[in-house]
Amino acid sequence: MSLAIAAVLGNAVVTFAGCAVLALLAAKVSGSARMGKYILLAPWLRVAWDVVHGPAADAYVFTDGARYVGVENVQLGLGRLMLPVLTLKVELPESEGPFAYSMGDVITSWLSSLLGTTALTALVCAIVGVSGFLLALRAREFARWRKILAALELDAVCRETVAIRWRSLEILTCKNGDLAPCTSGILRPRVWLPVRMSTQKHGAALEHELAHVRDADVLLFSVAGVFADLFWFIPGSRRVERYLRDTAERAADAAAIARGVAPSVLARTLIERAGHPLRLGAGMTASGASLRNRLIAITTHRSSGALERWVRHSIACVLTASVFLSLFGGYL
Secondary structure, eight states: OHHHHHHHHHHHHHHHHHHHHHHHHHHHHHOOHHHHHHHTTHHHHHHHHHHHHOOOTTOGGGSTTOOOOEEEEEEEEETTTEEEEEEEEEEOOOOSSOOBOSHHHHHHHHHHHHHOHHHHHHHHHHHHHHHHHHHHHHHHHHHHHHHHHHHHHHTEEEEEEEEETTEEEEEEEEOOTTBOSEEEOSSSOEEEEESOOOHHHHHHHHHHHHHHHHTTHHHHHHHHHHHHHHTTTSTTHHHHHHHHHHHHHHHHHHHHHHTTOOHHHHHHHHHHHTTOSBOOSEESOOOHHHHHHHHHHHHTOOOOOHHHHHHHHHHHHHHHHHHHHOBSSSOO
16 A cells, blocks of 8 residues: 555656646746636646546556566647647666556655665655644644634724625724734635725725635635645645745736726835735735735736737646646556
8 A cells, every 4th residue: 555655646746747837837828817826726636636546456566576667657738639749758678567657656666675665654654644744733823813813803993794796795994003904714704904004005905805805815725725735745836835825916916906906006005014914814915026026017017908818818728728638647
């Protein structure tokens, strides 16, 4: 069993790398931050599918003492649906034994011969254990924020309830000076705003947060965070999660501008609230490179033409589809 799990985890590392490249390219090509943030979920969804699907019944790792004769496991494109399809075949020395079905088979075979089965089993258990520990920390952080929200609710000086799409949304204005405009809740969304804001900045912050609610960004961030905890061992997983969050913030900025918020007001609001310590699931706050990128996007915001959007979105859809149909690690 440990060999099979190790092979699947090995495939996950290789697969995520290839899928992340395609997804990042698709998000960039789309020209839409709103579309891009959903595209950036694709690498985790693909890896999660591969892990649930598991190895082939006749995978190389199930045959004791066998040696592989070759591996052909990298296919980039849309398979039989359309061209281009790039297939890379890596030839390995011939010997007796079955075909190596995946890169994970090869990696697991090498680790097993290098470390031994017992050590490999311990390594797999350590990886799974760390994933469980990170998820426990996330649950603990969730419980801590629930207490903070309960205290903020008592601190609210104004409460409004509005209907947005199919949900009822509560807007709370609080006296806490450390609070940054933010959004919480999935089934019962809430927008939290500090009381000390000018009318213009209050409106800009509210439109930004309402965009988060419309797109269910708190749910999106939660799903991405859980995946990043589960697959913490994959290089680049946290980086993709941070990029997804930054993309979602830029999408909310663009939505606020589209609803009439002046870019200069939104930029000033973002700068004023940057660095405030109380930040919840989704919000206006940013720092460092993320803040600079958002300010650049706000000040250079432009609406593209219908033809340009159609071309960009079509290319992005093709690239995103190839995330799920391309073969990187194996067992697809």
